[in-house]
Amino acid sequence: MARYTGPRAKISRRFGVSLFGPSKALDRRNFPPGQHGVRAGRKKKSEYSVALGEKQKLRFQYGILEKQFRGYYEEAARRRGVTGEILLQLLETRLDNVVFRAGFGNTRQAARQLVNHGHVLVNGRTVDIASFQVKPGDVIKVGPRPSSQQLALRMVDLTQAAPQVDWLSVDRDKLEATMARVPERSDIEPIVNEQLIVELYSR
Structure with missing residues (x-):
């Protein structure tokens, strides 16, 4: 079964939130990784970059690779209702x-x-x-x-x-x-703006 096996603390630091469970790395270094990490947060991000970051956060949170995540989005888009909320429900269940x-x-x-x-x-x-x-x-x-x-x-x-x-x-x-x-969005309390993910895939 395909899964993410790379560094976890580095990914959590990149997004500024613990994505893989409790981590002391964010407490010790609450800035992005890399030699320019302390200054990296000052740079203004494009709309695409923000949306891509939201997708990556959700993907890493549930431990899903890109191809499978896109499959979840396509299934959510096929169903009747709010695509973003359905995507969260598919992942949560x-x-x-x-x-x-x-x-x-x-x-x-x-x-x-x-x-x-x-x-x-x-x-x-x-x-x-x-x-x-x-x-x-x-x-x-x-x-x-x-x-x-x-x-x-x-x-x-x-x-x-x-x-x-x-x-x-x-x-x-x-x-x-x-x-x-089936859990509702309020039950899930997502750490992302799922609408940005929907807009990213809709381009």
């Missing part, structure tokens, strides 16, 4: 993200690994595809194997302080979550 939101992974990368290694069941069946689209009513549960349970319990301990989302019903004792509804 990926199985790896749902596992992360449920608290069974302390980062999206950890949740993705949990899925890829076959530790997660959807409606009683093992699903090891991180991009699997979860639908309302689907039950996501950690598998019964001791290794699966032990790994998930460790993650739950790490995410106890994380806020719960309204669109998921989570039972941490059973390591089980049910998707109650």
Whole structure:
């Protein structure tokens, strides 16, 4: 499964926001990387540069490569409704993200690994595809194997302080979550202006 494997702290510093989970790099150096990093923020960016940056932020946040991200945009554009919001919903309802939101992974990368290694069941069946689209009513549960349970319990301990989302019903004792509804934009609280991404792809 294709995924981003490059430097993470550098990417987070470039955009000024933690895209891969908690990072001390932004606290230590809250300016872009490179020898001109301190002065880089003073340069005025073009509209295209700003829109491209928004797309890259969203892509890195969910751990998706360019070709797959474009596929999500094209699917969102085909559906009836606000394209930008539908794009966010498609990304948010990926199985790896749902596992992360449920608290069974302390980062999206950890949740993705949990899925890829076959530790997660959807409606009683093992699903090891991180991009699997979860639908309302689907039950996501950690598998019964001791290794699966032990790994998930460790993650739950790490995410106890994380806020719960309204669109998921989570039972941490059973390591089980049910998707109650499709998340709205207000539930997702995106770190980007998705309309700029839509305009970028519409050019």
